[in-house]
Amino acid sequence: MPLHRPIHPIWTLFAVLLTTAGAATLAGRWMLQHSLAEENLLAHRQVSLYAQALAQRIDRYRALPDVLALDSELRAALVSPPTAQEVLQLNQKLERANGASQASTLTLINQTGIAVAASNWQTPHSNVGENYSFRPYVQEALQEDKGSFYGIGVTTGEAGYFLSRGIHDAGDRIVGLIVIKIALQELEREWIQTPDTVFATDANGVVFLASDPAWRYRLLYPLSPSAQQAIGRTQQYGSETLHPLQMRTMQTLDQGGELVHWQTPALGDKLLQAVDLPETRWQLHIIHDVNSSRAAAWWAASAAGGAWLALALLVLYVRQRQRLSALRQRSREELEALLQQHAQELRTAQDGIVAAAKQADAGKSQSLEHLPQGVIVVDAALNLVAWNSRYRELFRLPAGMLKVGMPVEELYRFNARRGLLGRGQQSGSELDDAIERRMQYLRSGVPHARESEKADGTVLEIRGNPLPGGGFVTSYADITSYKNAARELRSLADALEKRIADRTQDLAEAKREAEQANRSKSKFVAAAVHDLLQPLNAARVFASLLRQHVPDGPALKIASQVEGALAAQDDILGSLLDLSRMESGQLEVHWADFALQPLLQQLGNNLGVIAQEHGLELHVVASQATVHSDPVLLRRIVQNFVSNAIRYTRRGKIVLGCRRSGAHVRIEVHDQGPGIPESLQTEIFEEFRRLETGHQHDRGAGLGLSIVQRLGRLLGHEIGLRSELGRGSMFWVSVPLAQVAPRMAPAPHMPQHNAPQQDAPLQGASAWCIDESAEASTALAALLQRWGCSVPLAGNAQAALAALAAAAPQQTPQQVPQLLLLGTHAAAAPVQDLYLQLCQAWGQRPQAILVGDEHDAALRRLAADRGWGFLRSPVRPAALRALASQMLLRRGDASNTSESGESEAPAQ
Numbered sequence: 021m022p023l024h025r026p027i028h029p030i031w032t033l034f035a036v037l038l039t040t041a042g043a044a045t046l047a048g049r050w051m052l053q054h055s056l057a058e059e060n061l062l063a064h065r066q067v068s069l070y071a072q073a074l075a076q077r078i079d080r081y082r083a084l085p086d087v088l089a090l091d092s093e094l095r096a097a098l099v100s101p102p103t104a105q106e107v108l109q110l111n112q113k114l115e116r117a118n119g120a121s122q123a124s125t126l127t128l129i130n131q132t133g134i135a136v137a138a139s140n141w142q143t144p145h146s147n148v149g150e151n152y153s154f155r156p157y158v159q160e161a162l163q164e165d166k167g168s169f170y171g172i173g174v175t176t177g178e179a180g181y182f183l184s185r186g187i188h189d190a191g192d193r194i195v196g197l198i199v200i201k202i203a204l205q206e207l208e209r210e211w212i213q214t215p216d217t218v219f220a221t222d223a224n225g226v227v228f229l230a231s232d233p234a235w236r237y238r239l240l241y242p243l244s245p246s247a248q249q250a251i252g253r254t255q256q257y258g259s260e261t262l263h264p265l266q267m268r269t270m271q272t273l274d275q276g277g278e279l280v281h282w283q284t285p286a287l288g289d290k291l292l293q294a295v296d297l298p299e300t301r302w303q304l305h306i307i308h309d310v311n312s313s314r315a316a317a318w319w320a321a322s323a324a325g326g327a328w329l330a331l332a333l334l335v336l337y338v339r340q341r342q343r344l345s346a347l348r349q350r351s352r353e354e355l356e357a358l359l360q361q362h363a364q365e366l367r368t369a370q371d372g373i374v375a376a377a378k379q380a381d382a383g384k385s386q387s388l389e390h391l392p393q394g395v396i397v398v399d400a401a402l403n404l405v406a407w408n409s410r411y412r413e414l415f416r417l418p419a420g421m422l423k424v425g426m427p428v429e430e431l432y433r434f435n436a437r438r439g440l441l442g443r444g445q446q447s448g449s450e451l452d453d454a455i456e457r458r459m460q461y462l463r464s465g466v467p468h469a470r471e472s473e474k475a476d477g478t479v480l481e482i483r484g485n486p487l488p489g490g491g492f493v494t495s496y497a498d499i500t501s502y503k504n505a506a507r508e509l510r511s512l513a514d515a516l517e518k519r520i521a522d523r524t525q526d527l528a529e530a531k532r533e534a535e536q537a538n539r540s541k542s543k544f545v546a547a548a549v550h551d552l553l554q555p556l557n558a559a560r561v562f563a564s565l566l567r568q569h570v571p572d573g574p575a576l577k578i579a580s581q582v583e584g585a586l587a588a589q590d591d592i593l594g595s596l597l598d599l600s601r602m603e604s605g606q607l608e609v610h611w612a613d614f615a616l617q618p619l620l621q622q623l624g625n626n627l628g629v630i631a632q633e634h635g636l637e638l639h640v641v642a643s644q645a646t647v648h649s650d651p652v653l654l655r656r657i658v659q660n661f662v663s664n665a666i667r668y669t670r671r672g673k674i675v676l677g678c679r680r681s682g683a684h685v686r687i688e689v690h691d692q693g694p695g696i697p698e699s700l701q702t703e704i705f706e707e708f709r710r711l712e713t714g715h716q717h718d719r720g721a722g723l724g725l726s727i728v729q730r731l732g733r734l735l736g737h738e739i740g741l742r743s744e745l746g747r748g749s750m751f752w753v754s755v756p757l758a759q760v761a762p763r764m765a766p767a768p769h770m771p772q773h774n775a776p777q778q779d780a781p782l783q784g785a786s787a788w789c790i791d792e793s794a795e796a797s798t799a800l801a802a803l804l805q806r807w808g809c810s811v812p813l814a815g816n817a818q819a820a821l822a823a824l825a826a827a828a829p830q831q832t833p834q835q836v837p838q839l840l841l842l843g844t845h846a847a848a849a850p851v852q853d854l855y856l857q858l859c860q861a862w863g864q865r866p867q868a869i870l871v872g873d874e875h876d877a878a879l880r881r882l883a884a885d886r887g888w889g890f891l892r893s894p895v896r897p898a899a900l901r902a903l904a905s906q907m908l909l910r911r912g913d914a915s916n917t918s919e920s921g922e923s924e925a926p927a928q
Contacts, residue, residue, distance in 0.1 A: 036332045043328040048321030055313035056291070060277035063216070063293040067306040070218055071295045074207055074304065078181065081202050085166075085185035088117065088126070088198045097137070098130050098196035099189050110137035111148070124180050124203040125173075130196045133158050145176045152199075156254055157184040161197040168300070170228055171256040173201065179228065180204065204229055217307040220297070224251070226262060234285070239264040240305075267292075279310070330534045337527040344520045351516070355509050362502055393495040398428045400490030402462055414480065414496050415440060432458055439475060462492045471499070479503045608877060609650050609734060613758035616645045616685070619655055620676060627662050631674060634666055641677030645685045646758040653731050654755065657739075658687055660724040661751040665691035669748075681754065688752040695745040705729045705739075728753075781908035782901070783808040786836075790820050790854070791843030791871070800841055800871075803897055804904070812837065817854050824861050836862045839907060843871040843893070852882060867907040871895055 088094060096102075097110055114126040118139035125147065126139040133153025141148050152158050152174075160167025161184035169182045180201040186194040211218040211231035219230035224247045225240035237260040243251070251257060270289060271279040280292045291308040388395050394411030398404055404426045412422065415435060422431075436451045461468055465486035473479045481497040624640035631638040647654075658676070665674045672692030679686045696704065705725045732739040732753060743749035787809050791797040794815065801814035812835075813823050827835065840858070842851050851870065859865045869889040872879040883890035889903045 032336065036329070036336070040325050040329045040332065044321040044325030047324030048317040051320035052313055052317035055316045056271075056273060056279065056310065059291055059308060059310060059313055060273045060275065060293065063291055063306050063308040064275045064277060064295070066214075066216070066308075067218070067293050067295050067304055070207075070211065070306070071297055071304040073210075074204070074220070075297060077204065077207065078183075078202060078300070081200055082183060084117070084126075085183050085198050085200050089185040089187045094128055094198060095187050095189065095195070097128065098187055102136065107137055107148075111139070111141035113137075114139040115141070124178070125176070125199075125201040127152075127199045127201070128196065129158060129184075129199060131162065131194070136196070140176070143176075147175050150175050154254060155182070157182040157199060158197065160184065161186045161199075162194055165194065167197075169254075169256075170222060170302075171254065172258040172260070174255055174258070177258065178203070216309070218305070219307075220302055220304050223301040226251075226257065227265075228257075237262055280307075282307075326534070330531075333527065333530055333534065337531075340523055340527070344516060344523070347516055348513070351509060351513055355506070358502070358505065358509075362499070391495075393497040395493065395495050396428070396431075397487070397493045398462060398491055402428050402459065402492075404428060404431070405491065411496060414478075414498065428462065429455060429459060465490075465492065607653075607734065609653065610877070611648065611650060613646060613648050614651050616643045616647055616678060616687070619651060619658070620678075620687075623655070623659060623662060624676065627659070627666065630663075631666050634669075635671060636666060636669055637673045638662070638666075639673060639675050641675065643678040643685075645678055645680070647685060647755040648758045649735055649737065649755050653735060654737075654753070657728050657731050657737070657753050658689070660728045661689040661753075664724060664751070665689050665693065665749075669693040672748075679752075680757075684754045684756050686752045686754050688750055690748065690750045692748040695747055696741070696743040696749055697745060698743075701741060701743060781905040785809045785838050785908055787811055787839040787841060787904075788820065788837045789814040789841045789843075790817060791841075792816050793843070796843055796871075800843075800895065800900070803900060804841075807901060807904075809839075809904075817850070820854070820858065824858060833864070836864050836866065838866055838911060839904060840866050840868040841871060842868055851879075852886075855886075867911050869900075869903060869907060 093110065093113065097106060102110065110128060114128065114137055118124075118126045127135050127147045128137040129135050129152055133151050133155075135147045135150045135152060138147035140146050155169060155171075157167035157169040160169075165186040167182075167184040169184075170179070171182070172179045180203050182199055182201050184197045184199045187196045187198060189195045208229055208231055214231065217230070217232050217235065219227045219232075219235050221227050221240050224243055226243075227235050227238045227240065230236045237257055239262050242264060243262070251262075264284075266282075266284040268281045268283070269278050270281050273279065273291075276294055278292045279289060281289050287307070289310060291310050292305060293308065294303050294305045296303055388397075388406060388408035391408060391410065394414040395406075395408050396404065396411055397406040404422060404424060406424075407422055411417075412419075417434075421434075432455045433451075436455060461484060467483075467485045469481070469483045471479060471481050477500065478498060479500045481499045482494065483497075484492060484494045486492055620640050620643060624638060628638045662674065662676060669691045670693070674692075675688075675690040677688055677690075679688055705728070729739055731737075738754040739752075740754075741749060741751045782804070785808075787804050789797045789800040789804070789811055790813070791800070797814040797816070801811040804811050813820060815823075840855065842855065855868060867889070868886070869891060870879060870883045871891050871893055873893060880890055882888070889907050891899055891903060
């Protein structure tokens with residue numbers, strides 16, 4: 021059986037490691053570039069929002085110099101020198117104007133650059149009487165009617181943005197100017213709230229505003245000699261020393277973004293994004309951290325490397341099994357061939373011996389000499405008749421000892437005395453018995469065959485056969501080499517079996533380690549994604565609040581885009597969390613019989629609004645079917661279908677409906693999108709595979725259909741699609757029908773409230789927000805405060821217990837919150853213990869809303885058993901608003917019932 025020459029294990033190991041490293045590198049680089057593009061887009065939107073806020077603050081004061089330039093009193097003071105009383109009146113007027121506008125300083129300057137009046141005339145650093153003729157904003161206003169300049173005030177020592185406007189006399193000549201100084205330091209305090217570094221540079225690349233004071237008055241690039249002279253001549257930055265920043269561009273991204281390596285200060289690799297500020301020749305920059313992108317790339321590389329390594333180990337295991345099987349087969353065939361050859365030789369030799377013995381008995385003993393075996397022939401009287409030289413060689417008999425007619429018993433005794441008749445030292449009686457047994461064989465005339473090993477290791481095969489008419493022929497074949505070969509083959513077979521067992525054990529151990537590493541990786545990814553979701557959820561809440569604070573127009577559009585980007589990132593992390601749960605086996609299935617119509621109607625209500633925003637119509641066909649499945653996981657499958665239809669359909673209608681098929685019902689989603697090529701209809705169910713025909717701002721991460729396929733396997737539901745290019749697609753899931761229709765519980769009676777009173781329960785209510793994530797608790801508190809609810813505490817469990825201990829001596833029933841929002845990363849037990857500890861201290865049991873993972877069965881059971889509300893994370897503002905109002909109304913109804921019962925008790 022032909023075998024390929026085995027590859028050396030070192031080269032095999034090298035190839036596996038090399039391909040694993042290559043797969044990990046490619047996956048890591050792809051994920052890094054993808055994450056950097058997402059981070060760059062987010063940074064661009066964020067810095068654009070900051071730039072718009074800065075421009076709006078400047079525009080707020082831009083019209084004030086134009087208005088004051090038309091004032092007749094200011095013009096008169098510049099045409100003719102004012103009296104002391106007139107200067108006092110001018111100072112007071114500018115002070116009042118500055119107080120109304122809340123600017124920094126208003127200054128009236130004559131044609132020679134001398135300040136005539138100023139709003140800060142009462143301060144130690146008054147501008148009145150100072151010469152500002154060297155300032156660019158004075159020169160520009162006197163020459164071009166208006167000017168602007170950012171710098172440090174030479175009188176006050178405070179930085180600001182100067183806007184000037186020329187004042188004309190009756191002959192339309194410029195006789196002076198009015199200047200407003202705008203303080204922008206408040207913007208720096210707002211920038212401090214972001215974890216990124218935000219700074220603004222002028223036309224010369226000098227940083228003059230920064231969220232980090234260490235960045236202020238640094239040079240983004242070296243100054244030219246003319247720029248240095250201009251800054252010194254105008255005293256733009258006073259006595260500040262301008263230190264250079266040292267950086268190196270690593271990669272250029274879209275929309276002006278760059279991946280920069282910062283050497284001074286030593287920040288390492290960061291994302292730098294910049295936008296131009298109109299009418300100022302300034303640029304606003306943001307330095308964004310890329311650790312999350314590197315972490316995502318590392319995990320993608322680890323996952324790809326682990327998957328490739330597991331595949332390589334599986335291939336090696338199969339190849340090793342095939343090779344060892346081939347080796348065993350070849351050894352078996354060689355051994356069988358050797359045995360057959362030896363048997364054939366023995367049969368040929370035996371036939372030759374018998375023929376030679378017949379010839380010897382007839383007096384032709386020379387015919388025995390050609391035989392490879394030693395042969396002796398005896399007659400009926402057991403006397404020697406014939407022999408060959410090979411027999412004398414095997415037993416080393418003296419020359420001339422063998423004679424025709426010699427009794428064979430005498431030969432046996434001679435060999436016995438030399439120890440050639442059996443093994444070891446034997447007594448006389450034992451030798452006699454051995455000789456007698458051999459004589460008995462000859463007398464009986466029965467054929468026999470046996471093996472005998474001599475003291476020197478030689479193995480002889482002895483065969484005896486009777487002759488016709490009496491007599492016996494015995495052959496002695498030397499089979500020592502055959503025995504050694506068989507022994508070596510047995511040793512080789514044993515060694516191969518041991519190697520097979522060892523390799524099998526090693527591969528099994530490697531497989532267990534790979535599976536354990538995969539489970540550990542899945543658990544770690546689940547924990548990491550869960551931790552990443554906490555600040556992201558808080559950011560979504562803050563973005564929702566931001567939309568309510570910004571006016572209509574570009575600012576509202578940017579806020580909506582930021583919220584949409586955060587929602588997309590939330591969907592990606594949620595998808596990764598679902599994948600990790602399914603890989604680690606943590607996703608539980610809760611089977612139930614339920615009606616499909618409520619699920620379809622809920623999807624139609626929730627996703628219909630999104631479809632309308634995209635200019636689409638979502639139509640839901642009513643169904644009376646009752647199915648057997650997990651309602652939460654089935655809803656996730658259908659929701660992914662509808663979301664994909666909305667994402668990839670540009671115009672037209674989307675239909676969600678059901679079709680019966682035997683004992684199953686098929687939930688179908690039809691769209692009028694571009695369709696899917698047949699070559700891609702299998703690939704789109706793989707991770708990170710998506711079409712490039714969706715909306716530019718909402719293409720997803722390519723995980724939805726992969727999750728759908730895995731959920732379908734988990735539930736045992738068949739998933740399929742039918743698509744035609746240019747006409748649309750139809751995705752479907754087949755669900756088994758329930759055996760018995762479930763009993764529909766009557767809808768609970770809910771109190772009716774008029775629309776204007778929907779927020780009435782939250783107005784004036786009190787709530788505590790407790791969550792291990794500081795961002796999440798702060799975001800929930802901001803939402804409740806927006807709706808008129810006071811939030812005395814927003815923090816973690818330790819902060820809640822500390823506040824409880826501090827307020828215990830003076831605690832009154834009015835200070836006990838009416839509502840508790842409890843969020844947790846851990847199991848349900850710590851949340852329950854914290855609630856009981858708070859209730860024991862207060863002596864009351866306020867309403868509670870538990871915020872957690874919707875797949876955590878323990879948390880959901882706890883909420884149901886305790887009568888608490890439950891919101892899945894991330895919290896949607898509308899859901900929180902509705903549930904909090906409902907919980908407070910329930911508390912109010914319970915209180916009214918209790919009070920009514922107490923008032924009627926005496927009458928009973």
